[in-house]
Amino acid sequence: AAIQVHDIGLQVLKNADDEVGFKVLVGGGLGRSPAIGVVIKDFLPAKHLLTYLEAILRVYNRYGRRDNKYKARIKILVKAWTAEVFAAKVEQEWLQEIDSPSTLTDDVIAHAKDFFTSPAYESVDVEHAEVTLQKLAAEQVAFAKWRDRNVVAHKVSGYCAVHLSLKPTGVAPGDVTDSQLEAIADLADRYSFSEVRVTHHQNLVLGDVKLSDLPELWQAAKQLGFATPSIGTLVDMICCPGGDFCSLANAKSIPVAEAIQRRFDDLDYLYDLGDIKLNISGCMNACGHHHVGNIGILGVDKKGEEFYQIQLGGSALDDASLGKVLGPSFYADEIPDVLERILSIYVDQRIEGETFLDTHRRIGTAPFKEYIYAKAA
Template sequence: MNAPVGHYQYDQSDREFLAARIDEFSGQVTRRIDGSLSEDEFKPLRLMNGLYLQLHAYMLRVAIPYGTIDSQQMRMFAHIARRYDRDYGHFTTRQNIQFNWIKLEETPDILRDLAKVDMHAIQTSGNCIRNVTSDEFAGAAADEVVDPRVHAEILRQWSTLHPEFTFLPRKFKIAISGSPNDRVAARFHDIGILARSGADGRPVFRIFVGGGLGRTPIIGQEIFDAVPEERLLATLEAIVRVYNAHGRRDNIYKARIKILVQALGIDAYREAVEAELQQMDLEHYRLTPEMVDAIRARFAVPELSAPDNASQELSARRETNPEFDLWVRSNTHPHRDAGHIIAVVSLKPAGGIPGDATSAQMDRLADLADEYSFGELRITHLQNIVLGHVRQDRLYDLWQALKEVDLASANIGLIGDIVACPGLDYCALANARSIPIAQKLGARFGDATLQAEIGALRINISGCINACGHHHAGHIGLLGVDKRGEEFFQITLGGRAENGASIGTILGPALPEDDTVDAIARLVDCYLGIRQRGETFLDTLDRLGDVPFKEAAYETV
């Protein structure tokens, strides 16, 4: 087996930096425990190191830049889950992992363990540029034009501890994709970047600004359509400088860049960015081909080879095993190499908690990555795991191995592939619990054959208006609300994060948890009864509007 591939390889200076940062934070933890620092004084320090204080315990959020890890790092997650948590980790919509039951005094030990495998929790919280996310199929997908991981790594290095952007008006999120098919929700980010090949073979970048969900969901607007590679960093620097200078700091609810872009208008914002660029030393920010190639060289590249009959063997397995065929149809994606395929491992078993994995499952995934995918794994912003380079003739064996650890649900992109935040079970900001209703919906629609019949239909659940479950972008979205001390859920329809991004619209009054589950079941039955041949749920909604769905959902209310 080749060495692990897919992510930037640290050098000694990177490791020395992490060691110094951990020593610094360890001292801060000691002072908090002995009372030298109050909680108010400690809060900004812990947030800069990814440590939150939630309802019942501290939570540590670990950065997974552009969603890519190797098997050694996954085994470290398993170790942390066993040693410091309650034997599981939670993969998030930011391609990170969270540990929800952390003791403050053990946090420096966890960070030292993470540093052993070149990982940290820096800038996973706070008013700074957060973890840069990317396409989970990057470097492998057949429809990819540019591998965006190299540029995502450049953005990570540019943004980490940036002296001007450590205390922005609010948190700031960037996503980058190199495929014409948007798999990163680019238009729902503070900055969304879609890369494509330029005339000279180097990439150019289409840039959107001012997108976001939360209390005020807004679809980002295009600010530039073809920024050359050498100007990428300068352009992003100017965009964030304008935000840092003019973003609201007097009102937390109006502090995101989306509010500033809406207030100024996209043309005025573009003019401000162009004016900032004219004042900058552009040569200082110039991203030369040599610089990019030097970063690219720090990524190990898999040596792909497969038997000539690999695809035929896969086809034969599918013909003789309908259950396997169902899984292949939903849980794989075409690879750029004819003998390989991309496998998506669902972390959404029927009745399970979306995004959670036990230490045993994480250890097994690490083993399977070594055996089947060059030791590489990717975390998706939809809370699943990807093995990016599986030989087609070995896919059946991988599927069998996944079944042994309850990781073979055939539901990717289907109604069982539910996205959910931790909700009121953990989060002090939440109004309702996201996990129980996700489990009930997962069990209600758990049958793989039924999910295949329903087709592409995604449910997103948020426990509060902050929208960590991206409910606005769900084909069906659920928002937890508090009604006189009781948990209710508001239903939205028609959101989508991919190409043609849209924000879901409210269907009707919020309902109690069990009534919401029943309403969604009736809504889905309605869709199955009125769809035309070949129509997806969104197709039918676009054709008929929400009236038939509203009538079905609220027929007993």
């Protein structure tokens, strides 16, 4: 959910007494002044969620930069005050309203839970299903790759969650047609209790699929073009609409994404590279989350020409970090070559078990920069 790069982030957890509550972060954000959120409350009991959020908003409304739309964000106030001062102000405000009518009673929480009932899970012969799946994987390499990349474990025995990949080469990442949406609805009805979820990675998830249904679902997804086994790889990118559709964009994003997909179309090479988050934005508003991509690409305008700046080392996970600019920007047609050189440094420098992000954090940006710009010179 990228909770560390939003104005307010909430992480559900339990304390030592098994009580459900939230860790509260504030001051995150991307755009023209990116920032990683900071923790102001390690554990907030669930019943106090609304009153505490109201306290945050009241502090911001009272002291935030309403005089400047570019600075009218919680992150600007947190940076100006420090996290400690902001937290103290919120705490002071909250204590005045801690037991107000906005406090969530057990009955209110129970009533909300009633809207999120578990599906009617069936008993699944897991052993028999696994035998069938392993036999199919041995016969069909494509199925084996799909299950490894696009299928994830479920807390209910005999079930799994399945990613429908919306990243076919030649189509804007995340785009689907009206007829495809109808087909996706049919898949949800048949295999996942009529429920489908959209991820911020621009894919879809069928959250409750029986293991025994995987072969049939794979065939159906493959026919519809949703079974590309590339989830989590370099080409499973986040990409904003860019200059093709957005009036705020400085440069096009979708053609760059397609050029990358066409260059890096060898699945074995992508699997060898491992998980890499590549995010592309067409302007500094960062709708493509380029700041927190392991590799981020930002479209910029220079005297009417489109260029692309590359950042390395970002992450939106628990170890959130902002990418660092590699150096001067590049023309669009240079991007696939530049990425290839970046990845060659990673492959040469990585040690066993390291992801791209691990390697970058260990060796820093300098080796990448030296190689890229020496080659370009």
